[in-house]
Amino acid sequence: MRVFGKYWRCFQMGMQNAIEYRADFLIGLVSGSFAVLLQVFLWTAMFESGDRQTLYGYSYQQMIAYVIIAGIVSRLVATGFEYEVAGDIKSGGLSKFIVQPIHYLYFRMFCFFGSKAPQSLFIFIVAIATVLLVDGSLHAEELLRRLAFFVPAMLLALALNFFIFYCVSILAFWLTEAWAAFIGLNLLINICSGGVFPLDVFGATFMKIVSFSPFPYTIFFPINILNGKISADAMLQGCMLQLLWIVVLMGCSGLWWKQGMKKYIAVGG
Amino acid sequence: MAIIVKDLNKQYHYYKKQAGLAQSVKNLFHREKLVKEAVRNISFSIDEGEIVGFLGPNGAGKTTTLKMLSGILFPTGGSASVLGFTPWERKKEFKKRFAIVLGQKSQLWPDLPAYESFQLNKAIYEVDDRTFSATLDELVELLDVKELLHVQARRLSLGERMKMELIASLIHRPRILFLDEPTIGLDVISQKKIREFIRKYNERFKITVLLTSHYMKDIEELCRRTIVINEGQVMFDGDLNRIKTSFADIKRLKVQFAEEVDVERLRSFGKVTEWDGVHATIETNHQDVPAVSQQLLNRFPVLDFAVEEQPIDEAVAKLFAKGG
Structure with a gap:
């Protein structure tokens, strides 16, 4: 019980820290909306000029809903703790976790979940509102059915993205100035996750390749659940794959972390 | 206990790195490994x-x-x-x-x-x-x-x-x-x-x-x-x-004079470590302090006078110097 209390406290601390930074979150949301707005104009122009009902398998409404929801879901799963991990590694801050009876991975994980908790509700509401706004004919029953999958898929996506970026952050053991690598990887992973465009846009080959990676399951997959693009069977299968990837990355991060710790020399003599 | x-x-291992771009390039291929014995x-x-x-x-x-x-x-x-x-x-x-x-x-x-x-x-x-x-x-x-x-x-x-x-x-x-x-x-x-x-x-x-x-x-x-x-x-x-105590046999006399004093005349009292004309610091043996003080006070126009112990960090620094 007390062991659980430990991590529950981490969760709360993450949450409080996020609330301290609520303005930061709102500003991020506003600046993120510019990119979304740009895309809305882009797709509107493309649909109008092409005179077509669908592009890359998306109707105009579906596409608009996708880019808006992708914008906010990207923000929800976005990590940022990789910089803190790198900082801990570089400055020797990791030492304080070594001397305390706490597991660094779980500490980070629960802080991360905690920091996401206050935003989650807000983001869920916006996402649902977007779907309803774009597709006015949607039945309440159908919406509930999609939500029944969307909510767990989103939680799994959050956990999955945590482990992806935890693995990325371990790079800092070998790269003293890891931030440049983080920025590049962040962008690449966001694109491969479908955080910018729907993955269908990049063509079938690309889709095939990324489907063997964990990335589409963090953004592309949950949005398509909400968007009504995939069948119930595919939803279930997707969630299973999310779980599988979480287990795989958890194992990898454990191994890499051990390797990294061997390299870790607390700074200062 | x-x-x-x-x-x-x-022991820490680290790599030797010399200044300059050429050396940096060289280091990409071969690095000289050095050992530091921290403890x-x-x-x-x-x-x-x-x-x-x-x-x-x-x-x-x-x-x-x-x-x-x-x-x-x-x-x-x-x-x-x-x-x-x-x-x-x-x-x-x-x-x-x-x-x-x-x-x-x-x-x-x-x-x-x-x-x-x-x-x-x-x-x-x-x-x-x-x-x-x-x-x-x-x-x-x-x-x-x-x-x-x-x-x-x-x-x-x-x-x-x-x-x-x-x-x-x-x-x-x-x-x-x-x-x-x-x-x-x-x-x-x-x-x-x-x-x-x-x-x-x-x-x-x-x-x-x-x-x-x-x-x-x-x-x-x-x-x-x-x-x-x-x-x-x-x-x-x-x-x-x-x-x-092992360093306490040396004391410091800090003296301030009313007018400028010739440093040569002070040298006879001990080692002059600081002197700017009106201020002087003289190091002398513990047992000589009373005699030296008396003579200084008698022979110079002394404004201020203090006997200090050698600061312990300096004592320790000397200890390091001895050991190293």
Whole structure:
């Protein structure tokens, strides 16, 4: 019980820290909306000029809903703790976790979940509102059915993205100035996750390749659940794959972390 | 015995890097590996309830030793037992019984009030509610920080922050406390308060304290026993006053004259270490002080006069020079 209390406290601390930074979150949301707005104009122009009902398998409404929801879901799963991990590694801050009876991975994980908790509700509401706004004919029953999958898929996506970026952050053991690598990887992973465009846009080959990676399951997959693009069977299968990837990355991060710790020399003599 | 250290060794490997682009390119293909012996065969033991000072210049191996004793670093050789545990096995039971404060690294969350960080430590160390509030009340009273508990940690002054760091590391009532430069960067009054707290806390709870510091005052006031290390080796282990006595045969006379005085005339009284015409510092033997003072006062227009002991840090510096 007390062991659980430990991590529950981490969760709360993450949450409080996020609330301290609520303005930061709102500003991020506003600046993120510019990119979304740009895309809305882009797709509107493309649909109008092409005179077509669908592009890359998306109707105009579906596409608009996708880019808006992708914008906010990207923000929800976005990590940022990789910089803190790198900082801990570089400055020797990791030492304080070594001397305390706490597991660094779980500490980070629960802080991360905690920091996401206050935003989650807000983001869920916006996402649902977007779907309803774009597709006015949607039945309440159908919406509930999609939500029944969307909510767990989103939680799994959050956990999955945590482990992806935890693995990325371990790079800092070998790269003293890891931030440049983080920025590049962040962008690449966001694109491969479908955080910018729907993955269908990049063509079938690309889709095939990324489907063997964990990335589409963090953004592309949950949005398509909400968007009504995939069948119930595919939803279930997707969630299973999310779980599988979480287990795989958890194992990898454990191994890499051990390797990294061997390299870790607390700074200062 | 709370701490037993035997022949502890720590070597670091690092790569030689010369200046210049050409050398950088060369280093891509071949790097010369060098070994630094941070700690060389250190042995000592510390009784329960002792406050022991760890003294030495930068890079002497003080922090490295503390890091090995707290399990952060693995030693290259030798053994250590802290409360019966081998630190680098990092057993949970061991972690719950000691604390380390690194003066230059904060364990508080900067954006949250210190109280939240205490709560986190309470959870991490699995301290029950009643013990937590009793311990916290006690520490808050000793350090007089009641008003600061709910202030964002980054808004605290350095001295206030250090007090909070101490509370954070004592919330689980450790039996051993490692303090690495606890007073670094603090003003004189804050330093004094931290020292007073450490002494009181040690008296009340019989906690074993091992502290490193650059400030002589910390060591002089707190530690009856001091371990001086330099270049990874123990140079001295015992009562610091013993170093003092071995150097106390030299005294300093600080004199201020009413008018300019010829330095040559002063030389006959002892070694003139400072002179600017009207101020002079003369070093002389302990037993000559009365005679020299008398003559100085008789033969010169003296405005001000003081006899000082050689500062202990200079004494220690000389000790290092002797050993090295």
